[in-house]
Amino acid sequence: MKEFTIRAYGRMELASLYSPELTDIAAYRKMKKWVLLCPGLLQRLYDLGYQPNCRSFTPLEVRVIIDALGEP
Numbered sequence: 001m002k003e004f005t006i007r008a009y010g011r012m013e014l015a016s017l018y019s020p021e022l023t024d025i026a027a028y029r030k031m032k033k034w035v036l037l038c039p040g041l042l043q044r045l046y047d048l049g050y051q052p053n054c055r056s057f058t059p060l061e062v063r064v065i066i067d068a069l070g071e072p
Helices: 011-020 022-039 043-049 059-069
Strands: none
Touching: 011 022, 011 059, 022 043, 022 059, 043 059
16 A cells, blocks of 8 residues: 655545545545544644635645544
C-alpha cells in the first residue's frame, strides 16, 4: 500500500481515499458526516480558516483530519 502524503487535497479526492468503494460524492458525504460526528474536529477546522464552500483542504487541514479520523 502506498504511504499517505500530507498535502493539499480536493475534498472529494480525500474522501475517496477513505471510501474508495463509493462514488466521489457519496464518499464526500460520508466523510462530512464523520467530521460532524467527531468531537471538536469541525471547530478545529474552522479555527484554521476552513470554509464549508471550499473545494479543497490545505495540508494543515488534512493533518487535523487524519489526526482525528486516522489515515485513509
